[in-house]
Amino acid sequence: MTFVVGLTGGIGSGKSTVARRFEALGACIVDTDAIAHALTAAGGEAIAALREAFGDAYLTAEGALDRPRMRARVFADPQAKQQLEAILHPRIRARAEEAMARSRGPYVVLVVPLLLETGAYAQRVDRILVVDCPEELQIRRTMLRSGLDEAAVKSILATQISRAARLARADDVIDNSGPEEALGPQVDALHRKYLELAGAGQPARNL
Template identity: 60%
Template structure:
């Protein structure tokens, strides 16, 4: 992160690509994983550091009975109103960056992986990580996974995907790509190979180069 000396990998991918699975597999190999989605959830939980500003900006109806962000209501708003999306990001993004930097500095793993779903969309994260790793799969696979996991209709899944960076934009931004369309048996050797590469980068014994696995 920034001027931090740690070797950091920015992990990204579209909804349903399997980012969490990939992150867990790297974590099992001794990598410190910092998940920006988890940070955002803490910030918007009851008593979370962002909730007072969110309520002040958007109104008390955007907090649920427990005092957490009403995600469904906010999702509807930001999908329909780009200005509201920008106001929400102005509240959340600086806090997410600060917590991510603190977690990176405190990490004890062999290197740090930052799970950043909107890495490409944010425009600023790319300069904050040493390398970008994209988890990729066909869009039909993404849709099927999200429909099964979240019980959402196909039209809603497609709308979420349309609001994210395109598959090609993520691939263009990536230094390394993991293809996640054939189960754990196909995923594991890709992760092992990249983990060894990242260890050499972390130790300062490798030169930069893209890996399309």
């Protein structure tokens, strides 16, 4: 079975940025957030079930999930949140498993933003890699990228586990408090470690 590194971190910590660097080194990236976006884009696999559960009110004119509207709804309505998750989570999991089964890389980096909050992939990952930076930076970078205001970013942060709790669960940590270039040597070192752990770095026996 492929060696799986679960990559997680709080909002705006730099998960996608780090994942791209692993990909450039030859790792196979399976990103559950990207899968969720594909499932809920116009014509996506989850749209029919979403329409059935919530009606057209949460779909855009093009037929994609209206994410800001749905986000507001589930913030205020735990039952709707459960319903949304019951539609999305099994589908995301199935697509992620398929992608991992197709993997050709020496190991898989499975990006799961809420890996530690939900526990759903706890048994599936061989190792937990946390991308870490101070909360002020998470907030600033998320605001710059998304256009969300500070209050909105902070309310999302409040639903995630604390930085300390996340770090306590990490097998490996990437420090993303510096410039992006500082990621290179950290990702290189972890790539070598994961190749070794996955067995791909071992010289062939009986030569």
